[in-house]
Amino acid sequence: MGMLRPLVKLWMAKDAKRKVILGEGVSFKRQEPFVMLANHTFMFDVIHVPLLFKKVPFIVANQTLFKKKATRFLVSQVAHVIRKQKGQSDTATVRDLIGAVKRGYPILIFPEGDTTFYGETNYIEESTMKLIKKLEIDVITCNVRGGYLSKPRWATGKRKNRYAEFYYELTIPKDKVKEMSVEEINHTIQKALYHNAYEFQRKNMIKHPGDKLAEGLENVVYVCPVCESLHTIRTHGNVVECTHCHTKGFVDEYGFIQGFSIDNLIDWDKYQRKFKVELKNSSVSADAKLCFVNEETSGLDVLGAVKLTYRDHMLHIKGAYDQLIPIMDISNPTITFRRDFGFFYQGRHYLFIMENYSAAFLRIVQDKY
Numbered sequence: 459m460g461m462l463r464p465l466v467k468l469w470m471a472k473d474a475k476r477k478v479i480l481g482e483g484v485s486f487k488r489q490e491p492f493v494m495l496a497n498h499t500f501m502f503d504v505i506h507v508p509l510l511f512k513k514v515p516f517i518v519a520n521q522t523l524f525k526k527k528a529t530r531f532l533v534s535q536v537a538h539v540i541r542k543q544k545g546q547s548d549t550a551t552v553r554d555l556i557g558a559v560k561r562g563y564p565i566l567i568f569p570e571g572d573t574t575f576y577g578e579t580n581y582i583e584e585s586t587m588k589l590i591k592k593l594e595i596d597v598i599t600c601n602v603r604g605g606y607l608s609k610p611r612w613a614t615g616k617r618k619n620r621y622a623e624f625y626y627e628l629t630i631p632k633d634k635v636k637e638m639s640v641e642e643i644n645h646t647i648q649k650a651l652y653h654n655a656y657e658f659q660r661k662n663m664i665k666h667p668g669d670k671l672a673e674g675l676e677n678v679v680y681v682c683p684v685c686e687s688l689h690t691i692r693t694h695g696n697v698v699e700c701t702h703c704h705t706k707g708f709v710d711e712y713g714f715i716q717g718f719s720i721d722n723l724i725d726w727d728k729y730q731r732k733f734k735v736e737l738k739n740s741s742v743s744a745d746a747k748l749c750f751v752n753e754e755t756s757g758l759d760v761l762g763a764v765k766l767t768y769r770d771h772m773l774h775i776k777g778a779y780d781q782l783i784p785i786m787d788i789s790n791p792t793i794t795f796r797r798d799f800g801f802f803y804q805g806r807h808y809l810f811i812m813e814n815y816s817a818a819f820l821r822i823v824q825d826k827y
Contacts, residue, residue: 463509470509473502474608474620478510483628484598486510491559493590495629496600497579497651498568500609500622501795507600507624508566514538515566516558518551538563548585552592559593569647575678575793575817576723577606577655579648587643590635597630597643599650606655607713608666612678612796615670656714656722663712671696671709675723677797680737680818681730683720688733689742689818737821741769744815748779751800751807758809766799766810768822791823 470476480486494515496507508515516538540554555565567589570580590597605622629650630643638646672693679691685703692699698715699706707717720726746766749758762778768785775781783803791801797816800809801823812819 466505467509470502470506474500474506474605474622476506477621477623479623479625481625481627483596483631484626487512488564489513489562490596491562492564492596492598493593494564494566494598494600495569495586495647495651496566497602497653498570498573499577499602499605499653499655500611501573502609503602503605503622504568506605506622507602511564513564515564516540516555517566518555518568540565552589555589556593559595569651572793573611574606574655575611576727577610578724579652579654582644582648582651584640584644587640587647590630590643590647591638591640594632594635596628596632597635597647599627599629599647601625601627601651601653603653603658604655604662604664607659607664610674610713612674613671614674614796615668615672617666617668617671619664619666621664621666654724656724659713665711666713667711669695671711671713672698674796675709676814677812678723678817679726679730680742680815680821681733683718683726683729686733688736688740689815734821737818738771741767742815742818742822743767744819745813746799746810748775748777749809749811751809753807764810766812766819768819785823788823791820793817793820 488511494508496503504517504519508517517540519539519541540551540558558565567586569582569586571583572580574580603623603625608617608620608622627650630638630646635643672695675693675698676691681688682690682700682702682705684700684705687700687702690700690702692701696708697706698708698718705718707715710716714721720729744766746764748761748764750761752759764775764777764779767774767776771785773783773785775783788801788803793799793816797812797814798809799812799816799819800807
């Protein structure tokens with residue numbers, strides 16, 4: 459880690475310009491264990507957040523990060539990682555975290571559990587607060603701002619002038635942890651980590667130019683706010699269009715959507731969530747590559763190209779593999795990376811590397827994201 463760290467610092471400096479703000483009581487040279495919590499705005503903030511600390515924290519990471527070369531290198535060679543397997547109990551993860559603290563290491567948790575798709579801090583699990591209460595050590599938060607619009611999770615096109623700010627704060631000293639209830643800790647942490655990327659951008663108006671700023675939007679929005687049609691949003695370059703009402707707009711260099719009645723994804727998602735019944739009753743198809751996740755090796759067994767279709771509360775898989783799956787029998791549905799739709803069915807872990815509509819498929823089978 460010591461040999462690699464200077465190279466990783468250069469890599470992260472190229473990934474995004476950083477502004478670091480240290481609050482009182484926070485030092486990168488700190489040796490005493492602590493819990494650090496951060497909001498999750500873009501993929502590499504998992505490296506940016508702990509990078510400057512002399513004592514490298516142990517980070518909780520989902521097993522999916524071990525499946526692609528770039529992230530596998532980071533989590534296996536650059537960071538201390540507590541690897542969370544699909545289906546692994548929280549008890550096992552907590553035990554590993556407590557063990558790291560007892561050995562004198564800090565720990566880093568992104569309590570949302572996933573990178574934001576829409577630009578707003580997601581729901582934070584209360585189980586993290588129970589761990590804080592049990593450990594009784596200092597709690598440091600890092601509020602990451604600006605990173606989302608520099609590198610949106612859904613985007614397939616690159617942005618220039620990538621930028622992020624990292625605000626470190628000693629949010630709860632260890633002596634106060636003892637006095638606070640789990641609910642009070644939860645309220646304090648949620649307030650410390652909350653971030654709205656579009657409110658930040660309206661104040662700062664940082665340019666992120668590019669030639670494909672809109673591409674990938676159809677993976678996160680599935681209802682047109684003008685005509686209320688489903689699965690009709692298409693993108694090309696910077697252009698966004700509804701194929702039903704032919705409303706056409708574009709994503710500007712500040713990340714805002716022009717030409718539609720809603721100019722940001724936070725409000726667009728709040729709008730489309732009202733169409734839950736219509737979504738369940740709709741039909742949608744997408745091209746994908748189907749893999750089975752090998753739980754023993756954490757690798758992917760590739761089956762090949764398929765057409766994934768939803769209609770009448772069933773998933774229809776046709777192509778390299780044929781299967782009919784009732785959505786009521788699916789468990790643990792997730793989206794990983796930009797648009798990989800996965801779930802468990804009859805003891806198998808299915809993973810579809812989607813061309814589009816991943817959010818619609820996920821929302822059809824569950825309402826987490």
